[in-house]
Amino acid sequence: MTAAAANAKSRAARAKKIRQFITPEGVDLELKIAGSGLRFGALLIDLMLIAFALFLFSLAMLWVGFAAQSDVTVVVWMLGAFVLRTFWFVGFELGSRAATPGKRIMGIRVVARDGGRLTADAVVARNLIRELELFLPLMMLGVGASDDMVSGWTMAAGILWSLTLSLFLLFNRDRMRMGDLIAGTWVVMAQRVKLDADIATGTAGEAMLFSESELAVYGIFELQELERVLRGNDPRAMREVADAIRAKIGRAIAEEDDVFLLSYYRQLKARLERKLLFGKRREDKYASD
């Protein structure tokens, strides 16, 4: 496989996670499906928070119970635990961010698949199904551990069956849980991205000049990788990239890496953007100019 084909392939794989999502104004928001790792992380965080809240709540109830000498607190505790467990997800996802604290930390949120608004019934449906996905495998394990009535094979089949329910999201392109499927929802990336300073402005841009042919070797993909490295500001990464570019365009090492890279970035960007205005989009270095 040629390098170009490999590159195109990896790009396509990344692009697969992007779904068209056109607003009524006709702009495609290009939502990105949240990965399973992020979702698992969000779930873990939520479960830990629930456990922690339950712990605090239990302490408070114990304290009140001893103080008041009454067992009404037991009732309050049971109801509180029930509400916490059942409505933690529903309550948070009904909010304006449509995300539990775990999801917020992971930078993901729930949206309706059809582009409409996320309705309360959808949120309820997707989270009541969660009950099944989370607890059925655990229940199966519990039953298997405590009972000798069922044979090992039946047990294994049961666990396998319930695991396919829980891991359903791994088996479809859109990373939908059973609950998402039933409720017609998606979980997508919703990170807040702070607007970084524009690195293309400033005075250092003309420190050194590159010729047209020196700029003509790279495309948009490389430009944005270069931007990432510049923003990362890690001396070792900058040294590597600077050396790679120098080797490619045949320049001797004569100046500081950051000055070199910044100048190159600015002039490459100006060149590519000028071309964009003429309708010429060059995706990467393998594309023809």
Added chain:
Amino acid sequence: MTPPAAPASAFDAPSFSTSRFRAEREADWIAFDLLLTKLEKKGAAALTSAELLQLPLLYRATLSSLSIARATSLDKALLDHLEALSIRGYFLIYGVRESRWNRLRRFILYDWPAAIRSVWKETVIISLIILLGALTSYSLVSSNPEWYFNFVDEEMSGGRDPRATAEYLQSTLGHGKAVAGESESGLHIFATYLFTHNSRVSILSFALGFAFGVPTMMLEYYQGIGLGAMIAVFAGKGLGYDFGGWLFIHGTTELFAAALSGAAGLRIGTAVVFPGARRRLQAASEAGRTAGKVMVGVIIMLFAAGLLEGFGRQLITDTPLRYAIGSLMLLFWLGYYYIPRREDAA
């Protein structure tokens, strides 16, 4: 292209520059970001009318910036920021159209009963299944009491089994002094336990629905089995009438809720198996939303049943009165759900 000029001049005068584009519009993005943050934290009520008027303008300005930037700019940080900002703006602006209070009002007045009405076929089927379960175990236990122990858990029955005397059974119904007095302190705990337990079973029977509805039906059948076995024990000792009252006061609400949760599950199951003209995924999600509404109703009903069970049944020991309350509750639910109202026409 122009003839090869000196690179310096080409760099000095780009016909379009991200920096200029950004300088012209950045103020709008920052203002929009601030408004969104305020909206997220405090809700629409916190915005002044001037800010509310500005919101759609800034939203559109941001979307148009995004379109332009995608076509002309290669600054990844800028693109990412605009994308994230637009996504946030879209979901806030198109997401919140109603206050929570209005949502609640509409849910209670229209959406909840409408959802329950729309699953009436499934409700009938599940009710029949529960009834069938009850009849099965009733006939088995009344012909041979030994069957009872196959149906009802030793712990759950708490001594209410065929070996018990009529007096003991009578006392568990809340008429006798001794048992009622001794267990009074623990009763509200027991009622709460039953509420949370029943809610869990209902949620499970809903959630199992998408496996083509089969596990749901089994679960509901099993619920009927337990019920029938109990009835057989009490009826066998001539306590059928009293037991009926004991069961009726909360049972009409609780069993109705159980049937509805099964119906919600079955709705999803049938939508997956028989999507009709719609796509299977779409059918499932439509059914899921209806079922979601039904389930919110079910949990509210179970809460009502829990209250009736914990307090009503302990305070009211008169069997005819128990029947009356149970029937009233049933009539209330039936009327609330099935009497058509104007919004239906829409």
